[in-house]
Structure formats: structure tokens, C-alpha cells
Amino acid sequence: MPADEIAPSPYRQIDRGEWAHLAADMSQPLTENEIVQLRGLGDRLDMAEVRQVYLPLSRLLSLYANANKRLGADTSAFLQEPDTTTPFVVGVAGSVAVGKSTIARLLRELMSRWPGTPRVELVTTDGFLFSNAELERRGLMARKGFPESYDRRALVEFLTEVKSGAAEARAPFYSHLRYDIVPDASVVVRRPDVVIVEGLNVLAPPPAPNDIAVSDLFDFSIFVDADTAHIERWFVDRFLTLRAGAFANPTSFFNTFAHLTDEEAVTTALGYWNDINMPNLVENVLPTRHRANLVLQKGQDHNVESVLLRKL
Numbered sequence: 001m002p003a004d005e006i007a008p009s010p011y012r013q014i015d016r017g018e019w020a021h022l023a024a025d026m027s028q029p030l031t032e033n034e035i036v037q038l039r040g041l042g043d044r045l046d047m048a049e050v051r052q053v054y055l056p057l058s059r060l061l062s063l064y065a066n067a068n069k070r071l072g073a074d075t076s077a078f079l080q081e082p083d084t085t086t087p088f089v090v091g092v093a094g095s096v097a098v099g100k101s102t103i104a105r106l107l108r109e110l111m112s113r114w115p116g117t118p119r120v121e122l123v124t125t126d127g128f129l130f131s132n133a134e135l136e137r138r139g140l141m142a143r144k145g146f147p148e149s150y151d152r153r154a155l156v157e158f159l160t161e162v163k164s165g166a167a168e169a170r171a172p173f174y175s176h177l178r179y180d181i182v183p184d185a186s187v188v189v190r191r192p193d194v195v196i197v198e199g200l201n202v203l204a205p206p207p208a209p210n211d212i213a214v215s216d217l218f219d220f221s222i223f224v225d226a227d228t229a230h231i232e233r234w235f236v237d238r239f240l241t242l243r244a245g246a247f248a249n250p251t252s253f254f255n256t257f258a259h260l261t262d263e264e265a266v267t268t269a270l271g272y273w274n275d276i277n278m279p280n281l282v283e284n285v286l287p288t289r290h291r292a293n294l295v296l297q298k299g300q301d302h303n304v305e306s307v308l309l310r311k312l
Helices: 016-021 032-038 047-078 100-111 132-138 152-163 228-244 262-291
Strands: 011-015 088-094 120-124 169-175 180-189 194-198 220-225 294-298 304-310
Touching (some): 011 016, 016 304, 032 047, 032 100, 047 100, 047 294, 088 100, 088 152, 088 262, 100 120, 100 220, 152 169
Parallel strands (some): 088 194, 088 220, 120 194
Antiparallel strands (some): 011 304
């Protein structure tokens, strides 16, 4: 398509090579061992991917966070009041198995290495799922992960505390081993420089016109995108890996899957994908992609191929 016929877009599209060039003069702050520890099941995160994709992204986020801090200080000075600048909140959204949890953990580590943002906290929205008992009571156990399975009000209240400058904000703790909320356990956030919030539906619009959207309390948002067929394969591969490892733990909620044959495991994983995760992706997650400030577009090998950055 000729340049003068390119459809208008609110995003800059930056290919992998151009984006990687932005990190040419940046030193790699993480060791290979640290990267291995941050990598999630099925991810192929390596030194090159960190340097070429996530190092420049972390630098961009630190620039936004520092600019936000300066604006807050200038606003307080203009109002002739003490500086009340609150934490910079970054949302990370995307499908199950797309790698958003690894990206959130990686950004926490990288952003904490930049001047101006040494204290970075990570909160996942899994902690705001209703307990299994409550999901059973509401008839939602088969829709765990859908928007209605979360205590959205509690999540909004938590982020409101963070953005109001509260000295301390507490989020519930979710155990993937137990597949449930852990009573009396919490994640405590004490006025860090940055809070990263990772979850499936964090960019969803509010359920009613007068409600606050979770994303209204974000300063920046990221959507991790990939072809649906790739995500399906990653989901099945991750299930097989879990069956061979974590599911074999006798205390795991998923221990019942540990003794499945390969064929049975694939069939079971595809059942969960087709009945729950794929419908949730199509109905609730993908429609929020356009709400993000930045979109990471992954290829079939989990590597980011291009970046979409919303224009200012």
C-alpha cells in the first residue's frame, strides 16, 4: 500500500530490528542464571530476547515513570502543597500461556535497575479471583478466569489505595499449587516507585457506564499478543510440562492429571482450551488489545517480532 494510502493508526509500529537498535548502548543488567529463574514454563526467554526487547521496554517505562513523578511534583508545587505523587502503575494483559507472567516478572527486575525506579512491586490479579468455594456457590467454577470470576470491586479498591498514596495496600494471595486463594495470606505494597499489575482481564471496560475500569487506575498498559493457534500450542505444551512436574506433587490440586498418558493429557488440555480459555480469549481478552499503550506481538517461537506503541 502506498505511503499516502496507509490507514491511520494511533500506534507507531516498530519492527524487531528497529526496536532492538534502541538498546545498542545499554548494558545487560541480568545474568543468564537470573533469566532462567525468571522464565516461565514453555517460554524461550534468553539473553538476546532480554537485551533486544525487554531492556529497551524497561527503559521506556522508566522514562514514563520518571516523567510522571516530575509532573506530580510540578503539580503539587503549582497547587502550593506537599508533593503527593503516587506509584506509577503498569498493567500487563494477555491470554493464558502467552507469557505475560514472565514478562511482568522480567520488567520488575529490569525496572528496578534503572535510576528513579529502584522499588518495583508485582501484583497478579489471580489473588482477586473469588475463592473456589465462592465460585462453586455462584456456579462459576467452570468459568474461572472469566471477568465474572474476579472480585473486581476488591481489585479496584486495592488500586485506588495505591493511587491515593496509602502507606500500605494489601492484595489477597493465590496459590497455584492449591488452585485457590490462601486465607489470611496477602501481598503487601508499601508505596513503591512502580506497581506492575498482571492479569487476563486488566484492560476490560467497566461493567456499567458509571463504574471505574481497572485500567482507569493504570499509568501505562501492555498487551502481549500472538496468533491464537500459537497460544493454543503453548497452552498444551505447558500442560504437558506441568503434568510431568508440578502436577506430580501429591499436594497439588492437579495431582489427578499426573498419571495421564500423553494422548490423554493432550485431549484434556485441548478440552480446557476449547471450553474455557479460547472462549475467554475471544470474548473478553482480545477485544481489549486496542486499549493498551503498547502491544508486544509474538511469533510462534515466543519471541517478540514487533512492537506497537501508542502515539502521544
